[in-house]
Amino acid sequence: MDGMMGWRVAEEGWRKGPWTPAEDKLLMDYVALHGEGRWSSVAGCSGLRRNGKSCRLRWVNYLRPGLKKGQLSPQEEGIIIELHALWGNKWSTIARYLPGRTDNEIKNYWRTHFKKKGKPLQNADNKKYEAQFSYHQDRNIQETMNTTTSSESEVHDVGMIIEPPQAGPHETTALTGQVATCGQQQQNSCVMAQDVAKWWDNVSEDSLWSGFGWNLDHDHPNQAVMEQSFGPCF
DNA sequence: AAGACGACCAACCGCCGAAAT
């Protein structure tokens, strides 16, 4: 398997570079007719001279309905920070909790806003980081418990159901039946964003980023943290 | 005014795993 054959990029004549409005329209028409998927047949059916991989990327990151454009809110930023701390560079997983945001967008955002602050922590510092993170999580919960007001206008902003990377939102709901409401989640997010901002300053200054092992796929070592924050969803 | 620089974003590349054959 050479990684290229699936997308037939070896073939000559595929267009590259920025998409034109005409190409966008062709792709949108194709998806309207055939639905998402079958990207490799887009060229044949629509006349687009783009390979399937490029078509999929354009659709997912730019043309797909419901995408949000513009700056990320503080709530979204807080969610990104927290979920990245838990799962590392699982951008697509993180993106699932930010409706309307793409993995590419989150990845770019992280790279420009946070990566520059330092390198990830290494395993040796993982415990230290987790301890500090958990402390803030506890405070978040307590503060959230004491919070009685919420902003109705922001409830739609982030509809979040926390789950481990492997499980889908529906599975989570079905398995546990304990999914926080959007309002509750929004409160969490507001508090988290503020707290995370403070925490982030400390983290950066304390050079905790001296090498973090973001290998969080194994048995989800941060599950307890997640449960503290969002309830036993998994 | 213009060059340097950084932030931001779109797109490409290579790899991997799942599905299909």
Place this chain on the structure above:
DNA sequence: TATTTCGGCGGTTGGTCGTCT
């Protein structure tokens, strides 16, 4: 069961734009 095909993901690159000097 082995091979091929496809979809998806994360890393990286390159272009554009705004700000600073």
